[in-house]
Structure formats: structure tokens, C-alpha cells
Amino acid sequence: MKMQNKRKKSRRKFLQSSGIIGVSTLLGVQTFPLSSCSKKEGSSQTIKVLTPEGKLMEVEANQLQEVHHHKPTSSKESRKGIPGKKFVMVVDLAKCKNARECIKACEAHHNLPPDRPFIKVLKIQDNPQSSPYWMPKKCFQCDNPPCVKVCPVGATFKRSDGIVLIDNQLCIGCRFCMAACPYSARVFNWGKPQPIGNSKHAHYSPExxxxxxxxxxxxxxxCPDLLREGKLPPCITSCPNGVLYFGDANEDAVTNGVDTVRLSKLLKDKAGYRYLEELGTEPNVYYLPPVDRLFPFKE
Known part of the structure; x- marks a missing residue:
């Protein structure tokens, strides 16, 4: 519990300093219906509210809960990116023990079936003399993305904040982008998607x-939909070992939910590198070498 409180406080401090938090206030919050009033702790005061059906009711103030209603970002707006941001991720290979909580959180947020994960955790052994280690791998959000260049219909695109997205309403399933991606980061939807229980995701958006x-x-x-709300991607917050750092390169700050550090200092001090740098894709995901490991390798 103490670690969770520390994680929440540190995360909020990072989001406030980097300017991510506060975006949701620009989207507007209604306060008159029963489901949209602010919660007041420790109060027996009663408040008259109007329900969505138009009925006037009197309820205790401490029973009210604030609900933010976020309008899904349109396909046109999703191409612009969040102004002033340059999102980046850092993966500390010394901390990963293949807990796979990042995968579970990602699947839950994106309503993914187990056979089409966005995150893969690979067993890597650089040579016969070295010990193997675990390497989380996802899309690298390249600044020079070959996937974007080969798409014949403009379904995949690069945003101003560094994120590469796909508009599935434009995608024709040619899979040219999958062939062009040197990181094998993309998946193809062969089967029928799972039913969606979360109404937030009922209306399609590339975000x-x-x-x-x-x-x-x-x-x-x-997860740009969460970034617009001032929240971190679920893969970051779900990792029990703080393997994944996320932040804004323009602010030179990244956090794993517990520790917030300078991006430039972290990469310099830990000899950070980018996977397959020689390809010229200029990825926005960095790795820290698996030295001084926290855990012995286990299958």
C-alpha cells in the first residue's frame, strides 16, 4: 500500500511538471446531472440534483461522484497529435523478469485477444557465454517510419508528438506496413474482434x-487517449518492477510511476541505446543494458 501511494504521488507530480495533467479540464465537465457532481468527503450535507431523466432529487453530498465525459477524438483530430509534446519510452532491461503484467494491462485497455498482443517479451541471449535476459518489445514510434512510407492509402501516419497511429477505417489490409516494419511490431486482425464492454471504446477512434x-x-x-486525460499508459503503471519509463522528450523527463528522472541523464548514466539504430528509423523507444540485474533469469 505504501509503495502504491508513493507511485501515485510521484506519477501525479511528474504529470503536473510535464504539462500532461490538466488536459482533461479543457474537455469540459458537466455538473448538473446526478452522475456528474463533485464528490464531497465526510459531509452529511444534502444537495438537490437533476437526474438525466429530468427528475429533481435530494441526495447526500458524500454520495456524489465526479464523472468526466470525454468526447472520442475524431480521425481528423487524431492525426494532429498533442501540441508541444514529444513522447518517448525507456525500457530498463536490468529490471525485467517477465512478469507480463504490462501485456495483461495492454490487452485489457485495447480489448485485445491473447493471440494478437501489442507487447511481446522476448528471451534474448547475445552470445553463448552471456546469460539470457528478457526484452519487452512494442512499436518503436519511429521518427523515420518505413511503415508510413509504404502505406498506399495513408492509413498509417506520423503525428507531431512522435506517435505513429493507424486509422482502421482507411486500412485496406494490404499488410505492406507489416512487411516494411523491421521490428515486427504490427499485428493483423484475422478474426472477429472480442465484444467491447467498455462504452468508452464503443465508438472508433485511431487514438x-x-x-x-x-x-x-x-x-x-x-495510448494517446489516456495521454489527453493526463494519464500514463497502463503498461507503465501496471509493471511491478518499474521496467518501463514514459515521458516527454521536450520536457526531458520520464517516469515509471514511482521515480521521475531526467531523460538525458538516465540515457547518459545508463548507456541507453536504440534497438537497430543502424537502420535509420530513429525510434522513440530506448533501452538500458541488462547490467546489475535485479533478478536472476528464469524461464
């Missing part, structure tokens, strides 16, 4: 990647 459509391509998207 949520849901609902999925048969015959289209998908991938990790850095």
Missing part, C-alpha cells in the same frame, strides 16, 4: 484502436 475491425492492421499506440 483508442478500438473497436477492432477484421482485415486491418493494429499495433502499440502509446
Amino acid at each position: 483508442t484502436s478500438t473497436p477492432s475491425q477484421v482485415g486491418t492492421v493494429e499495433k502499440c499506440d502509446f
Whole structure:
């Protein structure tokens, strides 16, 4: 519990300093219906509210709960990105023990079936003399993305904030982007998507990647729908070992939900590198070498 409180406080402090938090206030919050009033702790005061059906009711103030109503981002708006941001991720290979909580959280948020994960955790052994280690791998959100260049219909695109997205309403399923991606980061929807229980994802937006459509391509998207609400991607907050750091390169700050650090200092001090740097794709995901490991390798 103490660690969870520390994680929440540190995360909020990072979001406030980087300017991510506060975006949701620009989207507007209604306060008159019963489901949209602010919660007041420890109060027996009663408040008259108007229900969505138009009925006037009197309820205790401490029973009210604030609900934010976010309008799904349109396909046109999703191409612009969040102004002033340059999102980046750092993966500390010394901390990963293949807990796979990041995969579970990602699947839950994107309503993914187990056979089409956006995140893969690979067993890597650089040579016969070295010990193997675990390597989480997802889309690298390249600044020079070959996937974008080969798409014949403009379904996949690069945003101003560094994120590469796919508009499945435009995707024709040619899979040219899958062939062009050197990281094998994309998946193809061969089968019927799972039913969606979360109404938030009922209406399609490239920023949520849901609902999925048969015959289209998908991938990790850095969860821009959550970033607009001032929240971190679920893969970051779900990792029990703080393997994944996320933040804004323009602010030179990243966090794993507990620790918030300078991106430049972290990469310099830990000898950070980018996977397959020689390809010239300029990815926005960095790795820290698996030295001084927290856990012994186990299958």
C-alpha cells in the first residue's frame, strides 16, 4: 500500500511538471446531472440534483461522484497529435523478469485477444557465454517510419508528438506496413474482434484502436487517449518492477510511476541505446543494458 501511494504521488507530480495533467479540464465537465457532481468527503450535507431523466432529487453530498465525459477524438483530430509534446519510452532491461503484467494491462485497455498482443517479451541471449535476459518489445514510434512510407492509402501516419497511429477505417489490409516494419511490431486482425464492454471504446477512434475491425492492421499506440486525460499508459503503471519509463522528450523527463528522472541523464548514466539504430528509423523507444540485474533469469 505504501509503495502504491508513493507511485501515485510521484506519477501525479511528474504529470503536473510535464504539462500532461490538466488536459482533461479543457474537455469540459458537466455538473448538473446526478452522475456528474463533485464528490464531497465526510459531509452529511444534502444537495438537490437533476437526474438525466429530468427528475429533481435530494441526495447526500458524500454520495456524489465526479464523472468526466470525454468526447472520442475524431480521425481528423487524431492525426494532429498533442501540441508541444514529444513522447518517448525507456525500457530498463536490468529490471525485467517477465512478469507480463504490462501485456495483461495492454490487452485489457485495447480489448485485445491473447493471440494478437501489442507487447511481446522476448528471451534474448547475445552470445553463448552471456546469460539470457528478457526484452519487452512494442512499436518503436519511429521518427523515420518505413511503415508510413509504404502505406498506399495513408492509413498509417506520423503525428507531431512522435506517435505513429493507424486509422482502421482507411486500412485496406494490404499488410505492406507489416512487411516494411523491421521490428515486427504490427499485428493483423484475422478474426472477429472480442465484444467491447467498455462504452468508452464503443465508438472508433485511431487514438483508442478500438473497436477492432477484421482485415486491418493494429499495433502499440502509446495510448494517446489516456495521454489527453493526463494519464500514463497502463503498461507503465501496471509493471511491478518499474521496467518501463514514459515521458516527454521536450520536457526531458520520464517516469515509471514511482521515480521521475531526467531523460538525458538516465540515457547518459545508463548507456541507453536504440534497438537497430543502424537502420535509420530513429525510434522513440530506448533501452538500458541488462547490467546489475535485479533478478536472476528464469524461464
